Amino acid sequence: MGAVVSPSDLTRPAKPETVFDRDAEWDALAAFTCDARPGAGLGVVSGRLRQGKTYLLKALTTALGGLCFGAQQATRADSLRRLGIELARYTGAAPPPHGPDWEDAVDELLALGDRGRPVPVIIDEFPDLVRQSPELPSVIHSAFRRLRETGRDNRTRLLLSGSSLPVMHRLFGAASPLHGLADLELTLRPLGFRQAARFWGIDDPRLALLVHAVVGGTPAYRRYVADDTPSGPDDFDAWVCRTVLNSRTPLFLEVHHLLQEETDHWDRALCHSALAAIATGCQTQGEIAECLGTPLTDASHCLALLHANGLLSSEPDAFRPHLVRLRIAEPLLAFEHAAVWPHRSALEQQNAVEVWRRARPVFDSAVAGPHFAQICRDWALDFADQAVFGAHPATAAHGSLPDPEQRAGPDAAADVVVRGRAHARSGPLLSVGVARWDEVMDLHHLERLRRLLTLLAANGEDVTHTRPACYSGVGFTPALHAAQADGQVVLVDLDRLYRGD
Known part of the structure; x- marks a missing residue:
C-alpha cells in the first residue's frame, strides 16, 4: 500500500x-x-x-x-x-x-x-x-x-x-x-502605484505618477499601447499623444468599450455625463444630479451601477462621516472625462499635439492633483512605517470642516486624514495632511494645518497626538524642512511615496 x-x-x-x-x-x-x-x-x-x-x-x-x-x-x-x-x-x-x-x-x-x-x-x-x-x-x-x-x-x-x-x-x-x-x-485588483511603476519600467517617481494618473494599474493597458513607455519625464506629453490620444491604438476608445461592457445596456450617455461631473469637481449625489439636470433617482441609479462595477468608490468624510464623497476608481475614466472628453470631436479633426496642449492644464489641476492626493492616502495606509504616525493607520481619507471665520468661503480641509484602529465608529486621529502636486510647500501650509487642528479640538476631537503632514510633488522650503527636524511636521515627497516608508 x-x-x-x-x-x-x-x-x-x-x-x-x-x-x-x-x-x-x-x-x-x-x-x-x-x-x-x-x-x-x-x-x-x-x-x-x-x-x-x-x-x-x-x-x-x-x-x-x-x-x-x-x-x-x-x-x-x-x-x-x-x-x-x-x-x-x-x-x-x-x-x-x-x-x-x-x-x-x-x-x-x-x-x-x-x-x-x-x-x-x-x-x-x-x-x-x-x-x-x-x-x-x-x-x-x-x-x-x-x-x-x-x-x-x-x-x-x-x-x-x-x-x-x-x-x-x-x-x-x-x-x-x-x-x-x-x-x-x-x-484580483489593479496593480498598486508602486507595482504599476515597476510594471511599466519607470524609475522616475514623478513620471510614474503622471503615467499612473492616465492608465492606473490595469496591466492590459501596456499591451494596448504595444509596450510603448515614456523614455523620461520630457517624453510624457509626446507619449500621451502617441498612445491614449492616438486613434490607431486600442487605448483610444477603451473608455467607451469599458463602459459598454461594464454597464451592459443601461443609459451609457448618463453614465458618461455623471463621470464627467465627478471628474470636474462634483462629489455628492445631489451635486451630480444638479449638474446633470436629472432627477436624483436617475442619478442615484446610474451611480449605483458604476459603483457596483468597481468604477466608482464612495468614501465618508474623515470628519463628517454622514457626508459621503464619490471618486472615480479607474484613473483612465477620470483622465478621459476631465481632460479629454471636451476635446473628443477635435481629436477626429486636429493634431493630437494641439488638442493635448489645450487639455494639459486641466489634466494638471483636475486629474494629476487629485490623483496625487489619492496616492498619498494609499501610501499612508500601505507603506508608511508605524513610527510615522505613532500607530498603524486603519483609514486614510479626505476630511473637511466648516470654518466659522470663513462663513462665505470654503471649508477647512485636509487631503490625507489618517485614523488608527478603534472599536468605535471613528478611530484616533493620527495625522492631518495637505497634498500639493505642483506647489513648493512652506510654513503657511503648516499654519493651515494647525488652524484645522484648533477647529477639530473645538469640535471635541482629541488632537493631542495628531501629527501635521505635508505631501508635495515638487518639494519643501528650507523652513519647512527645519520644522520637520524639530518634530513639528511630517514631510512626504515623491521619492518617499515610491521608495520610502
Missing part, C-alpha cells in the same frame, strides 16, 4: 516568470488547488476586466495540468458543445456527438478529480454561462452535494471566474445556491 499523501507532501508550483507580481494571489490559488485533502473544493475569482485573471488562471492550469474552459456570450447549446470538445481534448476521449445537458457536463468536470490527486478545473467568465443557463448555480450545488453524500474520493478544485462584479456578487450572495460553498474567494 502506498503512503498517504498529505497537503504538506504536495509541491506547489512556483509562479511563472511571465506572471508579473500577483505573488499573494498566486500563493492563494496554489494553496487551494494543491490542497490534497479529500473532497471537491470550490473557489471564486473575481475582478474587473483587463486585470489579468484569465492570464493568471491559465498559468495555473498549465503548471498543474488542469483544464481551463473560457466561456463566451453564446447560446446554451453552443456552450455545452464547446465544453464537450474541451473535455474530450483534455481526457483524450472522443467528443460526444451532441452536447450533454449541464447536469452531465458538471458531473464530467468534477469526475476529473477522481484520480486521487487535486485537479484544477477552471470556468472563466462564468457569468456568461449563467446568463443563458440560469439553472447552472443550482446544478453545481447539487453536484457537490451528491459528491459529499456518496463519499467519493474526489479532489476536483473547481474555480469559477468572472469580470462582472455585480453578477459575481449575486451568484455567491446569500440568496444563491452557491452561497457558503466556496473555500476560496479571491479578488
